[in-house]
Amino acid sequence: MLLLFQVAALATLALWLFSLFDAIGAPDDRCRVLPKTLWVLVVLFLPLLGSAAWLAWGRPERPRPAPSGTAIPAPADPVEDEEAFLRRLRERAEEQRRNAPKKPPEQDG
Numbered sequence: 001m002l003l004l005f006q007v008a009a010l011a012t013l014a015l016w017l018f019s020l021f022d023a024i025g026a027p028d029d030r031c032r033v034l035p036k037t038l039w040v041l042v043v044l045f046l047p048l049l050g051s052a053a054w055l056a057w058g059r060p061e062r063p064r065p066a067p068s069g070t071a072i073p074a075p076a077d078p079v080e081d082e083e084a085f086l087r088r089l090r091e092r093a094e095e096q097r098r099n100a101p102k103k104p105p106e107q108d109g
Contacts, residue, residue: 012048019043019051022059030060 020043028036039058043050 015051016043016047019054023054026058026060031058032060033057 020040023031023036023039023043026036026039031039034042039054043054046053
């Protein structure tokens with residue numbers, strides 16, 4: 001009987017910690033039913049009931065997978081992205097060199 005109680009207590013603690021960290025890490029604007037701060041307080045002070053409520057009603061919904069048969073866009077070519085980035089970087093550096101004020105060389109001595 002004591003072992004059963006210990007297992008239940010450990011499971012409650014694991015559920016509570018998961019729900020608490022999940023509520024803290026959730027984006028503010030995606031929490032459902034209550035504001036995020038209130039969810040954190042509910043889970044913190046009502047471990048079992050608050051955790052169950054968070055998982056049922058507060059947790060942000062996951063994006064639903066696309067129905068089968070829809071086209072998934074191909075990922076961008078990383079080499080092409082890198083080349084375009086380097087080209088823009090060189091163009092910006094050249095523009096900054098052209099627009100830089102001309103200073104007379106400093107004399108050491």
